[in-house]
Amino acid sequence: MGQNLNLADHEFNQALKMIEAEEIGQEEKVDMLMQIAMGIQQKPKSPGQILNAVKLYEKALELCPQSQILTRARIEARKGTAYQAIPDTGTGFLFKAQAQYEVALPVLIGSGLPEEVAEAEMNLGVVLQALAGFQKIPITECISAYQRSLRVFERNKYPTEYAILHNNLATAFLSIPMNDERAKMREALAVQSFEAALEVVNLVDHPSEYAMLQNNLGNALQYASSSHPVENNLRALEAYDESLKVRTRHDTPLEYANTISNKANCLRNLPDNPENPGSGNHGRLMQARLLYREAQQIFAAYGELGKENVIKEVLQDIEQDLGTSQAGSRGGKGFGEERV
Incomplete structure (x- = not known):
């Protein structure tokens, strides 16, 4: 790790020295600063390294002529990803990230590539969802940004971006309080979005993303208001x-515990x-009791005390239900919509 830190610091220092080199033209300096910043940003080992990337983007903006509006917009958008x-x-x-994207987007829309615009809209959506x-x-602001991005990042050409956008759209729909007349529609849209993402994400090529999406789809189906609750739960x-x-207990214990808890709620x-x-x-x-007990053990072992306590309460209710041999429908606690 120390070697990586030193390498990143070396690249940053070399970039600053390169600015002073008279034999390198301004345009080349701007391009090199951007490339070095993006390289540092790809696998940062500390927040300080990302801040160094921000400084390089700022240096690039200082050197970039005001007349180069498209280049400046591209730098602003990259600077947004660093802040993010x-x-x-x-x-x-x-x-700060939101401000960068909102500065860059009008120029990108007017002069940039459609993919650049869509990428900026997707990144802006992630920022807006966090702010929401x-x-x-x-939350509707991030939904609009995702939907604009999907005009370009369609299923066949850009499957990765398509899946990310639909997963994040679904979690955004589900984060809106379900207390108005449009709640059922939003729940249906969330289910549709998870299913759309799963059209391009498969078990073999994208196992972790596939597992996350299936878990999220299960939650969306289980907790949706519906006149067909049994079908939804199945x-x-x-x-x-x-x-x-x-998701297995050995390889991904906490994710496994979340999913078996959700499955237990459904059962x-x-x-x-x-x-x-x-x-x-x-x-x-x-069946549910066995799954809850296993999840409780895992949460306890990994210090997830809040989740462990929730399951303790649910297990007490289940013991009462089993004592009467009958039980009506009860709400459980879902463990997690996940966002990319």
């Missing part, structure tokens, strides 16, 4: 089982015989 990547518990760097999480802006079970083809609300819902769900509750 800086770890922060607050919103300061997020607002802090209740700083309406589809959710299938999605969780697909996720568990990748808890399914009748043993879907054709005869009135027959009870003693068998499903027994």
Whole structure:
């Protein structure tokens, strides 16, 4: 790690020295500064390295003539990605990233490539979604940015971006409080978006993304308001089982625990015989109890005390339900919509 840190610092220092070299033209200096900044930013080992990338973008802007509006917009957009990547518990760097994209986008829209515009819109959407999480802006702003990006990043040409956008769109839809007349529509749109992402993400080529999307799809189906809850829960079970083809206790213990907890919630609300819902769900509750207990052990082992305590409460309810041999539908606690 020390070697990587020294290499990144060396590249940064060399970039600053290169600015002083008279034999290198201004245009070449600007391009080199951008390339070095992007290289430092790709695999940063510390927040300081990302800040160094920001400084190089700023140097590039100082050297870039005001007349080169498209080049300047491209630098501004790259600077936005650097601010976006800086770890922060607050919103300061997020607002700086937002400002960079909003400066760059009008120029990119007018003079840049469609892919550049779509990438900036996608990155802006991620920033706006994070700011919405802090209740700083309406979540609808990030949804609009994602939808604009999808005009270019369509399924066949750009499958990776298409999948990322649909996953993030779905999580944005689900983050809106479900207390108005459009709630059911947003839930349906979230399910559609997860399914759209899964059209281009598969188990063999993208196992971790596939598992995440299947887990999220299961949650969306399980908690959707529907006149067909049994059918939705059966589809959710299938999605969780697909996720568990990748997520294992050995390789991904916390993700595995999240998914088996979600599966247990689903089992808890399914009748043993879907054709005869009135027959009870003693068998499903027994399966759910085993999964909850396993998840509880994992959360305890990894210090996830909040999740462990939630499961303790649910297990107490299940013991009561099993004691009566009958149980109605109960709400559980879902562990996690995940965003790329």
